[in-house]
Amino acid sequence: MIPANWTQIRCWKLAVWKTSWIHLPALVLPLVLFGCGGGGGDGEDTGSQAEPGATVEPGSDLTEWELENGIGPVTEPLALGDIDPGLVAQGEEIFNLKCSACHKLDQRYVAPPLRDVTSRRTPEFVMNMLLNPLEMTQRHPATKELLAEYYTPMTPQGLTNEDARAILDFLRQALADGPAGGG
Numbered sequence: 001m002i003p004a005n006w007t008q009i010r011c012w013k014l015a016v017w018k019t020s021w022i023h024l025p026a027l028v029l030p031l032v033l034f035g036c037g038g039g040g041g042d043g044e045d046t047g048s049q050a051e052p053g054a055t056v057e058p059g060s061d062l063t064e065w066e067l068e069n070g071i072g073p074v075t076e077p078l079a080l081g082d083i084d085p086g087l088v089a090q091g092e093e094i095f096n097l098k099c100s101a102c103h104k105l106d107q108r109y110v111a112p113p114l115r116d117v118t119s120r121r122t123p124e125f126v127m128n129m130l131l132n133p134l135e136m137t138q139r140h141p142a143t144k145e146l147l148a149e150y151y152t153p154m155t156p157q158g159l160t161n162e163d164a165r166a167i168l169d170f171l172r173q174a175l176a177d178g179p180a181g182g183g
């Protein structure tokens with residue numbers, strides 16, 4: 001087959017050249033594709049139009065509830081009673097096992113200190129962070145901000161609702177106790 005015009009010859013040559021240089025730098029590929037694109041017609045130019053929604057406000061895809069209380073399985077206000085000492089003990093055990101590698105109560109570590117987290121976030125937000133950290137890190141503006149600060153994404157810890165509820169009471173108690181050593 002003989003190419004019908006110069007553009008096609010040029011593209012055909014580029015295609016041959018491309019396939020013989022498998023490890024072509026990534027930059028060159030788009031140039032080749034761009035140069036040969038459009039099916040040969042000098043038709044409409046759609047390349048410079050911005051994608052609709054490309055510059056949305058962070059978190060504008062979230063509801064008011066989600067902004068305040070996080071994204072996850074908890075979608076309604078929790079009915080919290082008094083701090084339950086049984087839950088606190090259970091929560092402390094899980095915290096030492098699964099969280100303390102990254103979080104301390106009072107010091108900044110791999111991750112933010114958590115003693116005051118229940119004063120900064122709603123209980124529902126904390127629960128959603130415990131149960132759905134991946135989506136929180138990807139979509140919630142407050143959590144994305146923390147990710148930008150700490151560079152590490154919080155990994156899912158395989159917690160049940162009950163585990164998360166126990167940790168919540170442990171954290172509520174930690175806030176009530178205040179910093180160890182009065183500092």
Ligand code: HEC
Pocket residue numbers: 094095098099100101102103110111112114117120121126129130137142143146147148150151152153154155157159167
């Ligand atoms: C691998 C390290 C790591 C582990 C393990 C981990 N986290 Fe996190 N956590 C983070 C980081 C980092 C952040 C900040 C947000 C981000 O980067 O994902 C965070 C954020 C949080 C937040 C939100 C803080 C805020 O101010 O919004 C809570 C609450 C939390 N973690 C609780 C826990 C609990 C409870 C556990 C144990 C079940 C745990 N994390 C296990 C790294 C970790």
